Structure formats: structure tokens, C-alpha cells
Amino acid sequence: MTPQRIGVYRYLLENRTHPTVETVYQALKADSPSLSKTTIYNTVDTLTDAGLIRVIRVGEGEARLDGEIIDHGHFFCRVCGNVYDFDLDNCHLPQSLPGFRMEGFDVHVAGVCAACAEKD
């Protein structure tokens, strides 16, 4: 655990907005100007392999980072681009895949969020 890794992990725990690598980079660079974006990418790999964070790819463009590792769903608004969490109540892992080793789970819903839907 290095200051850089702690910084990225802490940022993701405190900002549950599913930020991009670029967003994290810009935010942390304010405090540590020598920070490199490559370090963010390396750290994301390290933290992902350690099971501390996860990377989700929803919609288009950059990958989004998530410090919440408990299973939950993601709603992607195609208007504002925000990613919202939601609980998975009646959604269970499929039992119908014999021999398959399941390691990760995610539910993606795309559409228009409440804030953007109201602006019509």
C-alpha cells in the first residue's frame, strides 16, 4: 500500500459516482501534482485483483470505477451519462450453467434517469 494506492481507494470509497480514470486523476492531481495517469491505471488493476474495487463498462466511452464490491445493479442514463446504483431484490445468479465458474456479477439497465426524464 502506497500513498497513491491509498489515495485512489479512498477517493472511490468517498465518491460513489462511478468516476472515470480521468476524473480520479484530475481530482487527486490537485493534491499530488506529480501523480501520473499510468499510476491510476496500474492502481486500478492492483485494487481490482485484490477484490477491493471493480471496473464497469456501461454505455459508451471510458470505463467507470466503483468502490462498492457488494453485488448491486447499475442504471446508465444515456442523456446525462450518470451511473446510478440500485438494489437487486429478486435477481439471483442463474443456476443453469453447470461447470461454469462464476466470479463476478452485474446487472446493467440503460435508459433515462428521473432527473433527465423530468426535463422533457
Place this chain on the structure above:
Amino acid sequence: MTPQRIGVYRYLLENRTHPTVETVYQALKADSPSLSKTTIYNTVDTLTDAGLIRVIRVGEGEARLDGEIIDHGHFFCRVCGNVYDFDLDNCHLPQSLPGFRMEGFDVHVAGVCAACAEKD
């Protein structure tokens, strides 16, 4: 509907392997050498907007194309990179998002497929 669009759509209906744009391009180029990869990208947009196909981004790297538009889940094998379909039995759209307009739905599971798991 142009010959190129029909070709891409037909390829996706006949090949349920979630191919990449590059794979579709290489396959169709054999029959129509003048085909451009940009046309594949444009056609994917057109077919997606028309609701005939869908694009999924699972794992790393290129986007995967899917001619099956009925809701189903996707299993991504991190070893061989294949994407497998599975049925969604007890998985319903979440009701707990008031005001959100839902348009698309997908379940992503990552892990090791049966074929790759057997090789250990």
C-alpha cells in the same frame, strides 16, 4: 436496407457468437472485398437504433455484437474470451427506480467457462 446492412444483420442472426466488429468485417470482406470497416460501424449504429441488434461491452477490449434482442444474460469467460448466453429465470427488472425510464437490460456474469475450467 442496403446489401451491406443486410449482410451484417444476416451474419449476426446466423452467428450467435457475439462477434466483434473486426470479426464481422473479416468474415464479410471475403465475399465483398470493397467493404469498409467504417460501414460496419455505421451499420451497427443503424441496426442498434432500429432495435434489431444490440451491442454489449463485457470484459476488456472490443465491443461485442448480438443479433438476439430478447432479454437474456451474458457469461464472459476471462480465459478464452468467449461470451455465452443464458436464460434469465428469476431475474426481473428492478421496480425500485421511480421516475427512471428503462430501455435496455442486461445481466453480466464473469468467470471461467466449463470448457476452460476442465483444462485445469
Place this chain on the structure above:
DNA sequence: TATTATGATGTAAAGATTACAACATGGATG
């Protein structure tokens, strides 16, 4: 036939991620 609209093509540019070499750091060893 001339016009026009739409789509296809090829190249260039943009955007996102990875590869890699050089540098920094901090602990172990003598």
C-alpha cells in the same frame, strides 16, 4: 437527363488503454 439524397468507402483524427524504459524509494544485507 439533370438533380438530389443517401449511403459506402478510405483516410485521418481522436480517444482510451497499455507497454516500456528511466527514475525514485525504502527495506534488507553486509
Place this chain on the structure above:
DNA sequence: CATCCATGTTGTAATCTTTACATCATAATA
């Protein structure tokens, strides 16, 4: 303490994927 060694960081370049755009082809329309 001085040296060595392992690991992590940094900056740049390269790669990979996708998009932008100008040009060409095609077919329908007037």
C-alpha cells in the same frame, strides 16, 4: 553507513478501438 535489490512511480510512446470527415457511388426523383 554503504550497497544492493525489489517494488512502485513517472513520462512518453505505441497500440488499439472508435469516430469524423471528405470523396465517391448509387438510385430515386423531377
